Amino acid sequence: MNQSLRNLLKEWFAKAKHYLRAIWLENLKEWKIELTYKPDFIRGLIDPLVYALPYLLYGIALVGGRTSENLNRLVGTNDLITFVTLGYIFVGFLNMALWAMGFALRKEQHWGTLEAVFAAPVPRWVFALGMALHSTLHQGLMIFLQIIVINLIFKLTIHPQGILPSLVVIGLMLIALYGFGLMIASLTLILKQGWLVSEALSGIMMIITPIAYPLSVLPVFMQKAALFLPTTYGVMTVRHFLIGEQMGFSLWTSFLRLVILGIFWVGVGMLIFEIIDRRTRRSGTIAHY
């Protein structure tokens, strides 16, 4: 191996180490700050459960039991509770992108630490990945607890061999959601009421993602719109693997579209982030909130 190539590799290695460590410590820092508000942290863990239960109970009350022949006719599984619980997980992922990640920069701005972070010699995307890692782990923990508790109450039935492929699907979907999160994170820096964007988007996405109902019950234009959301493919494919939901498209289509959506939304997120970063550094609006 010649000398310059070796040096290049060495440099590259050092850089990778630097960035990975920065991502990890950003994640650790967020956990530490979060855990200083213990009551809030615990509430954050319990809230989603409390919100999930009415969905389930409402379903049971309407259908008159936990199985629904109508659901079976629509998607090929009659287990309403598992269907809705699995769907509800994706509310968590949406919240992660739209709120946790979406407000990470705004939060730093509010604390007054954003400039110090942006003055450091790491590309902005490293910081963004740190935010993404923390929000994902945080959300992962909440979802895990949620499933355990709901399973204790209702006994969920799934195909265990579907778990691994489901995780792959969720991973793919997360990439696209990080793109969303990045886009919102940067919008909140320039919009005084950035939460309106999150509010609107989460409202829309929550309705058109088939969380508590099959895609086919939505009006046709919403079904079309749903096909642009990564969560649609996430939720349907995961339910396909775990409880045999019939999706109306092939697994291949689902994977391919998730990959395309991932590339698309990460591209959009990075682009908007970059544009807003340049804009705020020109206009001098970043320090003001």
Next chain:
Amino acid sequence: MGYAIEVNNVIKKFKRGSGLKKREIVAVNNATFEINEGEIFGLLGPNGAGKTTLVRCIATLLIPDSGTIKIMGKDVLKYPLFCRRQIGLLTSGERTLYWKLSAKDNLKFFAALYGLDKKETEKRIDYLMELLGLKEVQNERVEKYSSGMKQKVSLARALIHDPKVLLLDEPTLGLDPQFARFLRDFIKNVLNRQERKTILLTTHYMDEADELCSRIAFINQGRIVDCKTPEEYKRDLPHSEVLEIKTTLITNAKELEENLSKIPTIEKVNITTQNTITHFKIILPRAEQVLSDVISEVQKYAKILAIDVNEPTLEDVFIYITGRRLTEDTKEELELE
């Protein structure tokens, strides 16, 4: 030795307000200066002069409208990561740390952003906490610290990666005198003399600039009006004295200022009012010669409370050059293009 920082014809404007009230502020107006490696360079000017804006441009936090900035020979816009690695940034104001974290956790996080590995981080934190006398409290949350201690932690953060260049933006602002004293000594003795760091220090305290800086640029309304050593500045007023008068409140100070300026040999008059007391600074060769004329003129307007004659200080030179005091806030009307 090369330049550590080169600032070349930098202009930075901000837009303010919206609709009809929209206007442009020229925060930095064609600034040019160079800072040698190893020197403490001061940027001295009143509030609103454009010091922070310049520092933020150098630190890559703002993009200038035009002009170039180089750190250790490299352009900040072309090589932002390289340039940020060379710089340690300390700003005034307490809210630049994570208050819910300990000093140590704050530093650990920033060390990672600056590319230090675990071992280097531990070593560096130990060293800095010892040096700054924070060892005992390093595991307590920053929110419990006094402002002086918070500023020390911010300084430790600026030093975490042992940068060659330090940007210190009004580092002693709002600190009690004892902490300010400590910080000034630390900047001069440890950071500059021992560790040979290049330092850009902004301040509106004349003493601070006089004491610490090898060269000082006066900045007023975004413009660098002059740049030389403190001694050279003082030589600007070689044969001058400063006549200082305190009186009861004067409302039409402008008129009095004009009348006083007409008295022969008087070179500069500056009048400011603070808490119902009006302060005069009159720069002239020999106060004695015109004292009676000045007194009788002033007495037409108010009661004289005190009179004093002094050697010119750096601030008097600033007044001589700009007509304004360092403690005066910049009025924004003056800053319209």
